[in-house]
Amino acid sequence: MGRRFRNTSLILGAIIVLAIVFSAVFAPYLSTHGIEQMDMRNRFSGPTLTHWLGTDNFGRDLWSRLIYGARVSLMIACISVTVSAIVGTAVGLTAGYFGGWTDLILMRITDIFLGFPAIVLALAIVAVLGPGIVNVAIAIIVVAWTEYARVVRATTLMLREQNYVQAARALGAHPLRILLKEILPNATGPIIVLASLGFGTAIIAESALSFLGFGLPPPAPTWGWTLAYGTRFMRDEPWLAIIAGATIMITVLGFNLLGDGLRDALDPRHLSRSAGKKK
Amino acid sequence: MEHAEPALAVSDLNVEIVGENGAFPVVSEMSLSVRPGETVCLVGESGCGKSMTALSLLRLLPDSARVASGSIRIHGEDFLAMDQRRVEDFRGDQIAMIFQEPLTALNPVLTIGEQIAESVRQHRKVGKREAFARAVKCLELVQMPDPERRARQYPHELSGGMRQRAMIALALACEPKIIIADEPTTALDVTVQAQILGLIADLQKRLGTAQILITHDLGVVAEIADRVIVMYAGRRVEECSVYELFDNPLHPYTIGLMGAVPHRAGGIVSARLTDIPGTVPPLWDLPKGCAFAPRCPGASARCLEERPPFIEKTPGHFAACWEHDNG
Numbered sequence: 001m002g003r004r005f006r007n008t009s010l011i012l013g014a015i016i017v018l019a020i021v022f023s024a025v026f027a028p029y030l031s032t033h034g035i036e037q038m039d040m041r042n043r044f045s046g047p048t049l050t051h052w053l054g055t056d057n058f059g060r061d062l063w064s065r066l067i068y069g070a071r072v073s074l075m076i077a078c079i080s081v082t083v084s085a086i087v088g089t090a091v092g093l094t095a096g097y098f099g100g101w102t103d104l105i106l107m108r109i110t111d112i113f114l115g116f117p118a119i120v121l122a123l124a125i126v127a128v129l130g131p132g133i134v135n136v137a138i139a140i141i142v143v144a145w146t147e148y149a150r151v152v153r154a155t156t157l158m159l160r161e162q163n164y165v166q167a168a169r170a171l172g173a174h175p176l177r178i179l180l181k182e183i184l185p186n187a188t189g190p191i192i193v194l195a196s197l198g199f200g201t202a203i204i205a206e207s208a209l210s211f212l213g214f215g216l217p218p219p220a221p222t223w224g225w226t227l228a229y230g231t232r233f234m235r236d237e238p239w240l241a242i243i244a245g246a247t248i249m250i251t252v253l254g255f256n257l258l259g260d261g262l263r264d265a266l267d268p269r270h271l272s273r274s275a276g277k278k279k
Numbered sequence: 280m281e282h283a284e285p286a287l288a289v290s291d292l293n294v295e296i297v298g299e300n301g302a303f304p305v306v307s308e309m310s311l312s313v314r315p316g317e318t319v320c321l322v323g324e325s326g327c328g329k330s331m332t333a334l335s336l337l338r339l340l341p342d343s344a345r346v347a348s349g350s351i352r353i354h355g356e357d358f359l360a361m362d363q364r365r366v367e368d369f370r371g372d373q374i375a376m377i378f379q380e381p382l383t384a385l386n387p388v389l390t391i392g393e394q395i396a397e398s399v400r401q402h403r404k405v406g407k408r409e410a411f412a413r414a415v416k417c418l419e420l421v422q423m424p425d426p427e428r429r430a431r432q433y434p435h436e437l438s439g440g441m442r443q444r445a446m447i448a449l450a451l452a453c454e455p456k457i458i459i460a461d462e463p464t465t466a467l468d469v470t471v472q473a474q475i476l477g478l479i480a481d482l483q484k485r486l487g488t489a490q491i492l493i494t495h496d497l498g499v500v501a502e503i504a505d506r507v508i509v510m511y512a513g514r515r516v517e518e519c520s521v522y523e524l525f526d527n528p529l530h531p532y533t534i535g536l537m538g539a540v541p542h543r544a545g546g547i548v549s550a551r552l553t554d555i556p557g558t559v560p561p562l563w564d565l566p567k568g569c570a571f572a573p574r575c576p577g578a579s580a581r582c583l584e585e586r587p588p589f590i591e592k593t594p595g596h597f598a599a600c601w602e603h604d605n606g
Contacts, residue, residue: 099342162383163378163380163383163384164383164384164385164386164387166339166378166384167376167378167384167385167446167449168386168397168398169339169370170337170339170370170371170375170376170378171370171371171375171376171398171401171449171450171452171453172366172367172368172369172370172371172372172398172401172402173367173371173397173398173401174367174401177397177401181386181389181397182386185386185388185389186386186387186388188388
C-alpha cells in the first residue's frame, strides 16, 4: 500500500485536478467580479490587487472568467468522457469477447472513426450541429470513444482466456453475465486510466474548438476563446494569452499526471506485488 | 447403488483439433460412465487427452477443438445436442468442474462469497442476501475456517488450501449431480493435498455425486478412486476397479507408471524408481499400431503393425494390448 502513496505524479495530478474542480464548483463564491462586468479604464491591467490575474481587452476580470471557464471545460469533458467511455467499453467488450465476425466488423468501424483527422471531424460535427455544450461534447465523443474500444478489446482478449472466466462458464454463466461480472471488473484499471487521460484530451479539444471559433459563442468565458483573442494582442499585452494558455496547460498536465499516476497505481503487476507482500 | 443408472454416460467420443494441416484426434473412442456415488479416475501423462476429455464433458473445448463424433448423456439427456441456453442451465446445476489452479480459477476482483452467490443466483431464483447466505453455508460445508469472514475476502487473501476449498464450494454451490475435478490437488503441498482429497471423498459420500477425477498421481488414485481409466495418447489403454489396477495391472504402460511411483516394501523404500523410456508420441504423428509400442519393453512385430482392440480381458478388467489375450 505504501507504494501507492509514494507515487508523486498521482499526488501532484490529484492536487491540480482537485484545485480546478474546486474552483469550478465554487466559482460564484471565488470570483471577484462578474464575468461580463467591464472596466474600460483598466483594460489589459496585468495582475493587480483587485484583478488577481489582470483584465482582458474589455477590462473583464480574468480570474473570474477563467474559473467560470473551468465550468464549461469540465462540463464538456465530463459529458464526453463518460459517454465515450461507456460506448467504447461496450464496443470493446463485445468485440473482444465474441471475436470472429463481430470483432472484425466492430473494429473496422472503429478504424473508420480513427482514420478521420480528429479535429477536422469535430469541426465538421460542430459546423453541422451548431455550437452548444452538448454539441461540442458530441463532437469530442465521436472521436474519443475509439480509444476505449481498442484498449478494452485488447484487455478483454486477454481476460477471456483467464481460468476464472472458463470457470464461470463451467458454472453455467450467461455471456452477458461473464462480461459484466467477470471481465468488466478486471478491466476497470485501464478504463480509469484512459478516462483521466481522456479528460485532458477533451479539455484540449474543447479549447481547440473554441480557439477556432467553433466552441461556445462569446461572451461565454471559454478558455480557448480567451486564448484566441489573447493572441491578437500578444505583441503589446502578452499577459492575457500567457495566463489563458498556462491555465489550459496546467489543467491538462494535472489530468495527465493523474492518469499516469493511476496507471502506476492500478498496474496489475504492482497490485500482485503488494498482494504478494501481504501474505 | 451398483446398478443405478449412470449419471453421466459418454460413448465413443472423438475429439479433434483442427489445425492448418487438417484435423488430428486428441481423444479417440472414449467411453465412460459414472454412476451416482462413484468416483472414476482418468490417469495418464500430460498431453494424453485427460483435460480435453474433461473440457468436452462440459462443452468447453477451446475454439480450435471440436467433438467429431460420439455422445455425452447426462441423466439420459443428450448433452451435445442441447442448445446453448440449456447447456448454461446444465452447467453448474447438473455438472460442475473443480479446476486445477484455484488462484487463477477464482476471479481476483470479487470476494469468494460474491462469486459463489453469483453462481447460485444463476441457477436458483433467490435474492442477493439469500444467495450470500447459501455461499457461507457452502464454505462451511467444505470446512472453511471462519466462513462468515472468509466469504467477504478476496482470493489473494486466502492460503492455497483455502482457495481450493473455496473452489470446491463454488462447484458445489448448486449441488450438481456430477463433478469433474481436473487435478484438484496438483497445485497444493502434500499435507494440504491429503486434507483436500479427504474432503472431496467425504463430500461425495454425503452428497452422492458422481465424480470424475483427472490426475497423473497414482497416489491420489489409490486414495479415492472406485474405478480407473488409464489413458495414453488420447485412448483408453486400461480400465478396471482400483484394487484390480494395483494388484493386477495388465497394460505395460500402467505397469510402467507404477514403477515410476515410489513405494515401500516392509517399511523400507524399495529399489530405485524406474521410468518409461521415450516420450509420448505427438498426436499428429501417431504410430500405426499400438501408440505405446515404441516405448513398450514387450512390443512384438504385431504391436507395431496393428492397433490392439480395447476389450475385456478378465471380468470387469479392460485393456488394449495384444498380450494377455487369453488371460
